[in-house]
Amino acid sequence: MQNVSHAVMAQRHEPKDSNDDFPTPPWATRALLHHVIGHVPFHQSTCLEPACGRGYMSRPLAEKFASVESSDLVDYGFGHTRDFLAYPYARGGYDWVITNPPFKLAMEFAERALEVARQGVAILARTVFLESITRYETLFLPRPPTYVAQFVERVPMVKGRVDPKASTATGYAWFVWDKTQNSAPTRLVWIPPCRSKLERPEDYIQASFRS
Structure with missing residues (x-):
């Protein structure tokens, strides 16, 4: 039987x-x-998640960080409704900015996050984010990431929800800028198989509270 919850394809x-x-x-x-x-x-x-959606990233961040502020351009019923690229966040206002932004705005999010974060930025994006002359000349060459952390497992993403049974043909990586290691060259690292250890049944309950 065909999986009707097939997630984001490569194209x-x-x-x-x-x-x-x-x-x-x-x-x-x-x-x-x-x-x-x-x-x-x-x-x-402290951490800012500026594309929080329904809170699926904010909740695991809150398991570790002292505080997490969440916002999104669209009101999904979680966090503040703010345009990250336009809202007057203070320079260095948060220790970390961690998010999965709209792919078409990922470079702009990374540039803005590097202004807002004191210590580091982590952007989750399709692996093909590495490509593009514009991103290379505008972002990666002047401000190379500290780590490109490639998932060896696929990270299935379904439009409008999370689904434990979804699959995907798309590869994802975390692009991390650690400002405490500015002189370090970019390192390619692999995120080992870990879904079975890090996944929890309650992860798939829709976040419906504001943060």
């Missing part, structure tokens, strides 16, 4: 006016915290 084409509402399974955020930036003193650090 996904969203309308230009789409909100790009593809929530992140919480285990993928825990993978960042456990396998990529586990050195961060989370209990002393």
Whole structure:
């Protein structure tokens, strides 16, 4: 029987006016915290999630960080309703900015996040975010990420919801800028198989409270 919950394919084409509402399974955020930036003193650090959707990334971030502020351009019933690219966030106003932005705005989100974050930025994006002359010349060359953390497991993302039975043909990676390691060259690291260890049944209950 065909899986009707097939997630984002490699050649996904969203309308230009789409909100790009593809929530992140919480285990993928825990993978960042456990396998990529586990050195961060989370209990002393603040975090901003500026494309929070229904809170599927904010909740695992709140398991570690001292405080997490959540916002989104669209009101999904969770967090503040704010345009991250236009709202007057203070420079260095948060220790970390961690998010899965709309892919078409991922570079702009990364640039803005690097202004807002004191210590680091982590952007979840399709692996093909590495490509593009514009991104290379505008973002990666002047401000190379500290880590490109590639998932060896696929991270299925379904439009408008998270689904434990979904599958995908798309590869994802975390692009991480750690400002405490500015002189370090970009490192390619792999996030090992970890979904079975980091996934929880309650992850698939829709977040419906504000944060």
